[in-house]
Amino acid sequence: MGLGVEWAVDWLTLSARRIAEHREELIALDRAIGDSDHGENMDRGFQAVMEKLAQSPPETPGAALKLAAMALMSKVGGAAGPLYGTAYLRAATALGESTDIDAAALAGALTAARDGIVARGKAVLGDKTMVDAWSPAVEAADEVLAAGGDAVAVLAAAAEAAEVGAVTTDPLVARKGRASYLGERSAGHRDPGAASSALLLRAAATAAGFPEGSAE
Amino acid sequence: MKKLINDPRSVVDESVEGFGMAHADLVEVHTDPIFLVRKGAPVAGKVALVSGGGSGHEPLHAGFVGHGMLDAAVPGAVFTSPTPDQIIPATTAVDSGAGVIHIVKNYTGDVLNFETAAEMAQAEGVSVRSILVNDDVAVEDSLYTAGRRGVGGTVLVEKIAGAAAERGDSLEAVAGVAEGVVRNVRTMGVALSGCTVPHAGVPTFELAEDEIEIGIGIHGEPGRHRIAMEGADGITSRLLDPVLEDLGIKAGEEVLLFVNGMGGTPLSELYIVYRRAAQILAERGARVERSLVGNYVTSLEMQGCSISVLRLDDELTALWDAPVHTPALRWGM
Numbered sequence: 001m002g003l004g005v006e007w008a009v010d011w012l013t014l015s016a017r018r019i020a021e022h023r024e025e026l027i028a029l030d031r032a033i034g035d036s037d038h039g040e041n042m043d044r045g046f047q048a049v050m051e052k053l054a055q056s057p058p059e060t061p062g063a064a065l066k067l068a069a070m071a072l073m074s075k076v077g078g079a080a081g082p083l084y085g086t087a088y089l090r091a092a093t094a095l096g097e098s099t100d101i102d103a104a105a106l107a108g109a110l111t112a113a114r115d116g117i118v119a120r121g122k123a124v125l126g127d128k129t130m131v132d133a134w135s136p137a138v139e140a141a142d143e144v145l146a147a148g149g150d151a152v153a154v155l156a157a158a159a160e161a162a163e164v165g166a167v168t169t170d171p172l173v174a175r176k177g178r179a180s181y182l183g184e185r186s187a188g189h190r191d192p193g194a195a196s197s198a199l200l201l202r203a204a205a206t207a208a209g210f211p212e213g214s215a216e
Numbered sequence: 217m218k219k220l221i222n223d224p225r226s227v228v229d230e231s232v233e234g235f236g237m238a239h240a241d242l243v244e245v246h247t248d249p250i251f252l253v254r255k256g257a258p259v260a261g262k263v264a265l266v267s268g269g270g271s272g273h274e275p276l277h278a279g280f281v282g283h284g285m286l287d288a289a290v291p292g293a294v295f296t297s298p299t300p301d302q303i304i305p306a307t308t309a310v311d312s313g314a315g316v317i318h319i320v321k322n323y324t325g326d327v328l329n330f331e332t333a334a335e336m337a338q339a340e341g342v343s344v345r346s347i348l349v350n351d352d353v354a355v356e357d358s359l360y361t362a363g364r365r366g367v368g369g370t371v372l373v374e375k376i377a378g379a380a381a382e383r384g385d386s387l388e389a390v391a392g393v394a395e396g397v398v399r400n401v402r403t404m405g406v407a408l409s410g411c412t413v414p415h416a417g418v419p420t421f422e423l424a425e426d427e428i429e430i431g432i433g434i435h436g437e438p439g440r441h442r443i444a445m446e447g448a449d450g451i452t453s454r455l456l457d458p459v460l461e462d463l464g465i466k467a468g469e470e471v472l473l474f475v476n477g478m479g480g481t482p483l484s485e486l487y488i489v490y491r492r493a494a495q496i497l498a499e500r501g502a503r504v505e506r507s508l509v510g511n512y513v514t515s516l517e518m519q520g521c522s523i524s525v526l527r528l529d530d531e532l533t534a535l536w537d538a539p540v541h542t543p544a545l546r547w548g549m
């Protein structure tokens with residue numbers, strides 16, 4: 001059995017909680033190489049997601065992600081708003097009407113999300129953006145899928161890879177977004193968008209029942 | 217943090233509400249989503265100008281809504297671009313059928329949100345042309361950055377394109393004028409202090425008592441490099457020289473010189489910078505035909521300034537001189 005709408009709602013709910021818990025940390029990361037708003041933007045966006053979920057409970061995982069996409073697109077602002085909005089919208093489209101998401105559908109949705117971010121932002125791996133969390137996550141998900149893993153295993157692998165990916169942005173020099181204005185001075189700081197992406201993908205795995213490790 | 221606010225989360229709402237009350241003769245404020253339009257918009261037959269961006273740069277953009285400049289302004293959260301759900305209704309509200317120009321400062325967030333909004337407004341039948349302002353010479357325009365930022369030159373684009381729209385130019389013609397200003401204006405800024413975003417509560421960066429940041433942007437994002445504090449004349453050269461070099465200003469050319477305050481620097485100091493900048497231009501044989509000095513594109517309470525130079529021709533000068541009546545810029549009427 002795969003994952004249903006309860007998982008999607010749990011994921012978004014847990015995402016909102018994790019973003020709120022890490023709001024200050026994301027602001028601090030963005031303060032170092034950006035403009036101090038990433039945590040605030042994401043928190044505002046996920047609060048809007050929670051409001052919409054309460055107003056009109058979705059019936060499919062795809063509908064839940066579409067609702068999240070619209071809320072994020074209209075409430076986050078900044079670079080992250082359209083990027084996450086596009087990611088969730090593409091993932092929702094990939095999931096379609098299905099009410100039972102298996103490992104393959106999940107891996108497909110992750111790929112669609114990543115491709116959406118790349119299509120909008122035109123960043124490549126190593127540019128020190130959220131793509132550096134999403135691309136390894138997609139690759140890890142595909143590997144687990146190929147090895148016959150289930151949906152939970154796919155999400156766990158994606159979360160793990162995104163966390164590692166976020167850490168690998170530390171030494172990089174930013175080539176996209178606001179941090180790129182700093183040139184070499186952007187090295188030595190974690191990309192805030194990669195950090196928030198790792199939080200969101202970890203929440204996806206936790207919501208699916210994967211035990212939260214000792215990480216953090 | 218000491219600020220004249222009630223709650224960090226309601227800074228933009230309350231400020232815009234007050235702005236609407238103070239300038240009720242010129243603008244109308246829409247809430248939920250928040251945007252401002254020129255009183256009486258849409259103006260029949262006129263191309264409309266819409267701009268927007270993060271709040272914290274006041275009077276940009278709302279202060280420039282009115283006759284001869286913007287038809288709508290869309291304020292985002294502090295230092296955060298507005299979202300498509302604000303930009304789309306602002307765009308449709310001011311469209312007379314003659315089309316709408318989006319004036320967008322080149323930041324990834326602004327570009328992506330305006331791009332999404334333009335696509336959706338176009339789907340609703342509005343002709344939209346986007347003008348990207350990228351006048352900041354502090355940023356290298358290369359494959360390795362998001363491109364040059366839009367900073368002080370934005371005001372000049374809004375004034376001059378606004379005058380072209382007001383005299384009845386077509387959408388293509390107004391876009392052409394705006395692009396002409398973008399091609400001919402360059403800016404560089406300096407910060408003597410950081411600034412504090414209300415919801416962050418701590419300064420965006422710290423500068424020691426004897427340090428300044430050259431090449432600062434307008435979002436409190438750090439600039440290109442830090443140097444030891446020096447006199448105003450020296451700092452003025454550090455800002456103006458790269459601007460003139462990038463523009464390739466030659467003897468005999470006519471320019472507009474704009475010294476812009478970042479919000480926390482007294483006007484008297486801005487004039488000290490203006491004085492030296494005008495001297496440098498005179499030494500190079502350039503003719504300063506028009507000037508603007510004041511706090512127009514600010515960065516909250518940051519101390520510092522930017523210097524913009526716009527290469528003028530008769531057309532741009534005439535459009536600059538055309539009557540304008542907005543809360544922050546007014547002459548000729």
Ligand SMILES: Nc1ncnc2c1ncn2[C@@H]1O[C@H](COP(=O)(O)OP(=O)(O)O)[C@@H](O)[C@H]1O
Pocket residue numbers: 030034035037038041077078079080081083117120121122123128129130131176177178191192193194295296297324325326
């Ligand atoms: N072109 C891009 N492609 C992918 N991600 C990007 C791009 N530009 C910026 N980002 C991501 O957006 C994050 C910044 O988001 P945020 O602070 O909310 O927006 P802003 O930079 O407009 O203030 C960065 O940390 C980065 O991960």
Ligand SMILES: [Mg+2]
Pocket residue numbers: 030034035036037038078178
């Ligand atoms: Mg930011």
